[in-house]
Amino acid sequence: MTPRFTVGAQVNVRPGNPPGHIRTPFYIRGKCGTVERICGEFRNPEELAYGRSGEPKQVLYRVRFNQKDVWPDYRGPAKDTIDVELYEHWLEPAP
Amino acid sequence: MMDNISHSHEGPDPHAPRPDHDDTLTHHKRLEIAVRELLIEKGILTADEIREAVERMDARGPHLGAKLVAKAWVDPAFKARLLENGSAAAEEAGVQMDQPTRLIVVENTPQVHNLVVCTLCSCYPRMVLGIPPDWYKSRAYRSRAVHEPRAVLAEFGTQLADEATVRVHDSTADMRYLVLPMRPKGTEGLDEAGLAALVTRDSMIGVTTL
Numbered sequence: 001m002t003p004r005f006t007v008g009a010q011v012n013v014r015p016g017n018p019p020g021h022i023r024t025p026f027y028i029r030g031k032c033g034t035v036e037r038i039c040g041e042f043r044n045p046e047e048l049a050y051g052r053s054g055e056p057k058q059v060l061y062r063v064r065f066n067q068k069d070v071w072p073d074y075r076g077p078a079k080d081t082i083d084v085e086l087y088e089h090w091l092e093p094a095p
Numbered sequence: 096m097m098d099n100i101s102h103s104h105e106g107p108d109p110h111a112p113r114p115d116h117d118d119t120l121t122h123h124k125r126l127e128i129a130v131r132e133l134l135i136e137k138g139i140l141t142a143d144e145i146r147e148a149v150e151r152m153d154a155r156g157p158h159l160g161a162k163l164v165a166k167a168w169v170d171p172a173f174k175a176r177l178l179e180n181g182s183a184a185a186e187e188a189g190v191q192m193d194q195p196t197r198l199i200v201v202e203n204t205p206q207v208h209n210l211v212v213c214t215l216c217s218c219y220p221r222m223v224l225g226i227p228p229d230w231y232k233s234r235a236y237r238s239r240a241v242h243e244p245r246a247v248l249a250e251f252g253t254q255l256a257d258e259a260t261v262r263v264h265d266s267t268a269d270m271r272y273l274v275l276p277m278r279p280k281g282t283e284g285l286d287e288a289g290l291a292a293l294v295t296r297d298s299m300i301g302v303t304t305l
Contacts, residue, residue, distance in 0.1 A: 023215065023267050025214050025265065027241065028265075039197065039268075039270055042195060042268065042269045045268065060268055060270075062199075062270065070241075075243065075245070075246075076243075076244070076245045077260065077261075080244070080245075080261045080263075081260065081263070082262070082264075083262065084265045084267055085265070085266070085267045085268035085269070085270055086267070086268075087268070
């Protein structure tokens with residue numbers, strides 16, 4: 001599976017709120033970040049949680065966000081960051 | 096008054112007896128016993144294999160992470176490999192990894208301070224740090240470490256230089272994180288074992304420095 005995004009790409013996290021076992025934290029949905037690294041392919045935990053195979057595997061990314069973009073009331077320097085692991089189906093290219 | 100408010104075990108700390116908390120068969124305790132006994136009854140596992148697995152889990156602890164940190168401090172080539180591919184370098188140093196999770200090692204510098212959290216549950220690099228402390232699993236730490244990491248660090252007594260960037264790592268999926276703390280000043284004369292003894296669990300989670 002060829003990763004859809006490259007390191008350094010700007011991505012948006014889908015703002016969806018589907019039911020079920022979700023590994024994308026609520027606070028990061030709808031936020032824009034930069035791909036920090038591609039972690040490889042893993043079985044999809046949102047499927048594994050229900051005893052299914054988790055196939056096809058999903059590409060997992062680490063995406064780096066500026067804290068000020070994540071929390072409007074963030075108290076700290078603008079350069080502070082947070083990295084979150086996100087599966088490819090949660091990401092969209094940033095316009 | 097009751098005469099057992101304070102008693103002594105011939106130690107320096109007389110104290111009142113505390114109630115036992117292990118006498119209630121909760122749902123999950125009952126489930127664990129039922130599954131374990133069924134696995135043994137059906138011949139899938141033996142009691143001895145279960146004991147061995149528990150012993151293996153109990154044997155893991157911060158001493159493993161400390162060994163990697165100390166080795167990285169004295170061996171720049173190992174440090175480069177550890178930062179490039181944490182799992183491979185740890186296995187090279189004799190620390191067994193868990194599958195399918197992978198270890199990412201993040202380095203503290205005067206410019207960058209790293210802090211690890213798992214907001215969704217309590218993912219923790221057990222292969223190098225063992226069982227997580229209770230506070231790591233608390234709702235307060237999990238929510239505040241991402242939103243106000245500098246306040247959390249201050250509560251742990253950690254003062255950072257103003258110019259330092261704080262990088263939080265939310266362990267949401269299959270990666271596990273180990274912070275490589277900065278080597279303390281005045282440790283030039285120590286060997287690898289002496290250095291490893293200085294490395295604390297909390298410094299490898301990133302809530303403290305050394």
